[in-house]
Amino acid sequence: MRDVCVIGLGLIGGSLLRAASAAGREAWGASASPVDAAGFDVSTDVEAALRRAAEQDALVVLAVPLPAVRDVLRQVGSCAPNCLVTDVTSVKSPVLAAARSAVPDARFVGGHPMAGTAESGWAAGNEALFRGAAWVTCVEDDTDLGAWAEVARLALDVGAHVVPLTAAAHDEAVARISHLPHLFAEVLATIGAQGGPVALALAAGSFTDGTRVAGTRPELVRAMTEGNRDALLPVLDEALGRLGAMRGSLASTGGLAATIKSGHEGAQALAHWRAQTASGIRLDLTAPDARAGLRAVGDRGGRITAITEDVAIGEVL
Amino acid sequence: MRDVCVIGLGLIGGSLLRAASAAGREAWGASASPVDAAGFDVSTDVEAALRRAAEQDALVVLAVPLPAVRDVLRQVGSCAPNCLVTDVTSVKSPVLAAARSAVPDARFVGGHPMAGTAESGWAAGNEALFRGAAWVTCVEDDTDLGAWAEVARLALDVGAHVVPLTAAAHDEAVARISHLPHLFAEVLATIGAQGGPVALALAAGSFTDGTRVAGTRPELVRAMTEGNRDALLPVLDEALGRLGAMRGSLASTGGLAATIKSGHEGAQALAHWRAQTASGIRLDLTAPDARAGLRAVGDRGGRITAITEDVAIGEVL
Numbered sequence: 092m093r094d095v096c097v098i099g100l101g102l103i104g105g106s107l108l109r110a111a112s113a114a115g116r117e118a119w120g121a122s123a124s125p126v127d128a129a130g131f132d133v134s135t136d137v138e139a140a141l142r143r144a145a146e147q148d149a150l151v152v153l154a155v156p157l158p159a160v161r162d163v164l165r166q167v168g169s170c171a172p173n174c175l176v177t178d179v180t181s182v183k184s185p186v187l188a189a190a191r192s193a194v195p196d197a198r199f200v201g202g203h204p205m206a207g208t209a210e211s212g213w214a215a216g217n218e219a220l221f222r223g224a225a226w227v228t229c230v231e232d233d234t235d236l237g238a239w240a241e242v243a244r245l246a247l248d249v250g251a252h253v254v255p256l257t258a259a260a261h262d263e264a265v266a267r268i269s270h271l272p273h274l275f276a277e278v279l280a281t282i283g284a285q286g287g288p289v290a291l292a293l294a295a296g297s298f299t300d301g302t303r304v305a306g307t308r309p310e311l312v313r314a315m316t317e318g319n320r321d322a323l324l325p326v327l328d329e330a331l332g333r334l335g336a337m338r339g340s341l342a343s344t345g346g347l348a349a350t351i352k353s354g355h356e357g358a359q360a361l362a363h364w365r366a367q368t369a370s371g372i373r374l375d376l377t378a379p380d381a382r383a384g385l386r387a388v389g390d391r392g393g394r395i396t397a398i399t400e401d402v403a404i405g406e407v408l
Numbered sequence: 409m410r411d412v413c414v415i416g417l418g419l420i421g422g423s424l425l426r427a428a429s430a431a432g433r434e435a436w437g438a439s440a441s442p443v444d445a446a447g448f449d450v451s452t453d454v455e456a457a458l459r460r461a462a463e464q465d466a467l468v469v470l471a472v473p474l475p476a477v478r479d480v481l482r483q484v485g486s487c488a489p490n491c492l493v494t495d496v497t498s499v500k501s502p503v504l505a506a507a508r509s510a511v512p513d514a515r516f517v518g519g520h521p522m523a524g525t526a527e528s529g530w531a532a533g534n535e536a537l538f539r540g541a542a543w544v545t546c547v548e549d550d551t552d553l554g555a556w557a558e559v560a561r562l563a564l565d566v567g568a569h570v571v572p573l574t575a576a577a578h579d580e581a582v583a584r585i586s587h588l589p590h591l592f593a594e595v596l597a598t599i600g601a602q603g604g605p606v607a608l609a610l611a612a613g614s615f616t617d618g619t620r621v622a623g624t625r626p627e628l629v630r631a632m633t634e635g636n637r638d639a640l641l642p643v644l645d646e647a648l649g650r651l652g653a654m655r656g657s658l659a660s661t662g663g664l665a666a667t668i669k670s671g672h673e674g675a676q677a678l679a680h681w682r683a684q685t686a687s688g689i690r691l692d693l694t695a696p697d698a699r700a701g702l703r704a705v706g707d708r709g710g711r712i713t714a715i716t717e718d719v720a721i722g723e724v725l
Contacts, residue, residue, distance in 0.1 A: 207613075225609065225610055225612070254609060254610065256606065260606055261606075261610075263603070264603050264606040264607045264610050267599050267600050267603040268600050268608075268610055268612075268614070269610075269612070269615065271599060272596055272618035272619075273614055274651075274654065274664070274667065274668075275592045275618060276614070276617075276671065276675075277667050277668050277670065277671025278592075278647055278650050278651060278671060279588065279589055279592060279647075279671075280670075280671040280673075280678070281650065281667075281671050281673075281674045282584050282646055282650070283584050283585050283674060284673070284674035284677040284678065285584070286581050286584040286585065288725070289573065289581040289706065289707060289709060290581045290584045291678055291681040292542065292571060292709035292710075292711070293522055293542055293544070293578075293581050293582065293585055293586075294585040294678060295522050295541075295542070295586070296524075297585070297586050297589040297590055297620075297621045298585040298586065298589050298678075300593075300617045300620045301589035301592060301593060302589075302671075302674070302675055302678070303617045304613070304617065304618070305672060306672070306676075306679070309668045309669055309672045312664075312672075316664050317662055317664055320662055324655070324658060327651075327654075329599055329602070330595055330599055331651055333595050333599070334595060334647070334651065335648065337591065337595070338641070338644050338645070341633075341640065341641060341644065342641060345634055345637055346634060347630055347633050347634055350594050350598075351629045351633075352626055353594065353597075354594025354595060354597040354619075354622040355594070355623070356597075356598075356601070357597030357600060357619070357622060358597045358619055360601040361600065361611060361615075361619070362623070364605075364609075389606065389609075392605030392606060408605070
């Protein structure tokens with residue numbers, strides 16, 4: 092099992108350091124600001140941690156916030172230019188572009204564990220954070236599948252399942268199912284608060300559910316939404332188009348049937364999706380069309396659940 | 409304790425019939441379609457139930473869906489024109505207007521228990537549904553406070569607390585904290601489903617929370633949102649204005665700081681609101697300014713928790 096060097100020791104990085112250690116790997120970490128991580132091998136010397144990664148041929152995991160990724164990639168380029176590198180940030184295309192320019196010799200594979208809580212920081216982390224979570228692991232046309240398999244094995248080792256997607260497919264999907272929901276929650280919270288004490292006193296289930304993620308730290312929401320601007324803008328326009336048509340219909344005929352029917356069908360689609368039975372699949376990672384095969388699994392909403400030798404084992408719905 | 413006649417035996421009406429009976433009141437009900445309500449005094453003869461209400465001077469509770477309220481009010485006008493009447497529908501101004509024209513002699517007091525589940529029908533009801541819920545009980549300039557106290561006592565008897573508001577204040581607040589959240593959930597569910605299998609496979613916390621109420625039966629969402637059109641349109645315009653400004657900012661500077669800061673403050677305002685300590689208040693219901701006093705409690709987000717003789721006891725924050 093390859094050693095793991097985690098740069099950035101917040102909620103995700105801190106949980107990954109714990110989980111990789113618990114899985115029996117040699118793992119160390121560094122972050123610019125000190126953390127109280129008794130029992131773990133951590134420091135504030137990022138460059139020393141990266142030089143050790145180069146010596147031990149470790150997998151380097153970038154777990155810093157998106158705005159800091161470019162600077163850390165530059166440090167990787169100077170201290171560990173030939174290492175395997177992955178990241179855990181919530182937007183994949185901008186990180187891929189930055190990695191291609193900063194560390195051309197590194198074998199970079201983008202990643203995104205779909206796990207998190209409203210809390211943050213080392214103290215909020217725990218080794219079980221990734222159990223049962225989807226971990227998107229990017230497959231581009233030029234992805235080294237050996238490197239991809241190393242990143243996927245780490246995700247599997249810490250209890251996640253792996254979803255192979257291109258960076259672009261990931262970013263489009265999370266704009267729909269994470270970034271837009273966050274922005275809707277922010278607007279709902281503002282409009283509720285504008286209603287003053289009466290609105291706050293009457294707020295119940297639909298408002299509490301609809302605004303829950305507005306409690307997330309603003310800098311985290313900014314990093315993910317602003318960082319995914321290219322994929323988010325068309326989704327936001329789709330939402331504005333639907334809301335505008337709805338507003339027009341309410342003002343003219345008074346009817347909201349089309350909006351509500353469509354939304355209810357969407358909710359049922361999700362429920363049906365989750366109730367489906369999966370079929371098993373096996374993919375030879377040395378086959379010439381292995382990249383296309385992996386991406387087809389992700390595109391159908393499937394997952395990889397194990398990797399043995401050169402075979403990826405998973406399921407599709 | 410005044411007898412109770414419940415017209416409409418779905419989730420809310422059925423739960424109220426059970427809860428009023430459990431509180432020791434004589435209670436009977438009727439609904440146009442038969443329900444399997446062994447042990448309860450129910451029938452499909454709405455007019456007979458209303459004539460009995462007239463004979464026993466009962467409190468008549470309209471628990472039919474909003475689109476059916478006008479027809480039932482007409483039946484009340486012919487069978488029980490002098491009874492106390494209240495309702496439990498989710499929009500208050502249209503019902504008040506309908507009651508004023510259909511039953512001018514009845515003492516009508518609008519009501520809205522803020523309780524419910526995604527389920528519906530008699531079988532989904534239970535006598536504990538209203539425990540701990542806010543029950544808006546309308547106070548207009550011409551409201552008979554004797555009638556108001558009778559409706560409030562029923563709400564208190566079944567475990568709710570009473571929030572005194574005008575119909576207009578209620579409708580404005582629920583547009584913000586219930587109807588807009590429902591419509592946002594419908595649009596989010598549609599946009600998620602448009603993302604196909606990848607989006608459905610990656611959907612997690614923020615999407616599940618943000619779309620939960622899109623699972624509500626479409627006819628219920630239509631009734632409450634379309635029925636509250638006058639109060640909902642300006643709130644929808646406020647939302648569209650904020651979303652449009654946000655879109656412009658993301659497209660031009662790439663920044664979403666203002667939207668996210670405001671939403672986070674809104675979420676904190678709700679959390680702080682819920683953490684406050686209440687102070688007790690007492691209101692003499694026979695005082696000349698009693699209506700204004702009650703409305704001031706509701707306008708400050710307060711509640712009435714008991715009524716003894718002619719005194720309303722409650723708390724404000």
